[in-house]
Amino acid sequence: MRSGYFRILPALLTALCGALLSSPAPAADPQRVVSLGGPITEIVYALGAGDRLVGADASSIYPAAAEKLPKVGYYRGFAVEGVIGLQPQLVLASDQAGPPAAMAQLQKLGIPVVVLSAEPTLEGLEQRLEGVAKALGLGNAGHEQVARIRAEVSRLTQTRSKQSVLLLSAHSGKLQAAGEGTAADALLRLTGARNLFADKGYKPLSAEAAAALQPEVIVTTTLSVEANGGIKGFLAQPGIAVTPAARNGRLVVMDDLLLLGFGPRLPEALRELQAGLAARP
Structure with missing residues (x-):
């Protein structure tokens, strides 16, 4: 796996907050997880770990079970208090989540935060899938999803539109x-x-x-x-x-x-x- 598959808070966050922020390592098998970003939430469910989610942001509208989760606001401007109140062992966040000060506050409180790329490419999707699987201790589940998606997309793109x-x-x-x-x-x-x-x-x-x-x-x-x-x-x-x-x-x-x-x-x-x-x- 490439080292870029997931990272603990981007350098941009450090620069904007003016302090070096070190995130504690996530638990090997976190059972209380908050997701910031609808696509990240969807990945958690796709990997069969939806039962670990104790909260998500307002963009988490799929699957239906995600709509029933406690919400902490929109991921680009989430409520820190809402996240803290859910007592997460891990926060999975899109790299577009923020504001930076809110992300920094989570770290200062000792909450592990894993930030994943929102890049809309097959490579970016692979990074999200494998990054979430690794953070949740799910073994090869991310690799299996990546292989399935790659095969299906390869087959589907044989047909081209010109509209x-x-x-x-x-x-x-x-x-x-x-x-x-x-x-x-x-x-x-x-x-x-x-x-x-x-x-x-x-x-x-x-x-x-x-x-x-x-x-x-x-x-x-x-x-x-x-x-x-x-x-x-x-x-x-x-x-x-x-x-x-x-x-x-x-x-x-x-x-x-x-x-x-x-x-x-x-x-x-x-x-x-x-x-x-x-x-x-």
Whole structure:
């Protein structure tokens, strides 16, 4: 296993907090675990260790059991008091969890913290799977998941799409597009389809810009559709309504964590996206 598979708090955290923070070593077989990041929580369940979770952040919405866990806020701004109150033996955190001062406080209190890369690549997913398995003392469970995912993705990517696609979210009434470096873009690239949004990361998208891109297909999340009153309301939004995708009913709606998580359900996400891109109204 490469040394980068997991690390105890990134150097960036030390720099921002202005002090060298040393995390105590996790217990060999931790039974009280808090997860900060929906994809990390999903990995714990995929490895068969969901019964060890005593809490998670608000983005942990899959599987159904995760929604019943005590929540400590959103992982990018979690409540330290909420984590402490759950008396964890280990905190598993995305490297996007924070703020840094909150992460540092956990360490000062002697709570072991393992930070895992959120990179939306197959290599990054392997690091998360094997890092979580190692932290939980699960032996080869991570390797087995990695082998399964690699084999399924290799088979699925034999079929390629050539369609032009716009990846959108609209939870708060404002359009955001997903560009290079996002999990949604990484998933789309596996299909062979072209992402029309050329910028990096998630960025606001004006109605004029959406209309000018003229996507053949729009891909979005379940929560985005629900926030706009359903598919009809989503497609009627200014800028979207005049696109070929809206005129032809070419909208692919996916579970939020499935589209945005790049987690252990990656083959399922890829199959669902491929089917949506291939479908004709």
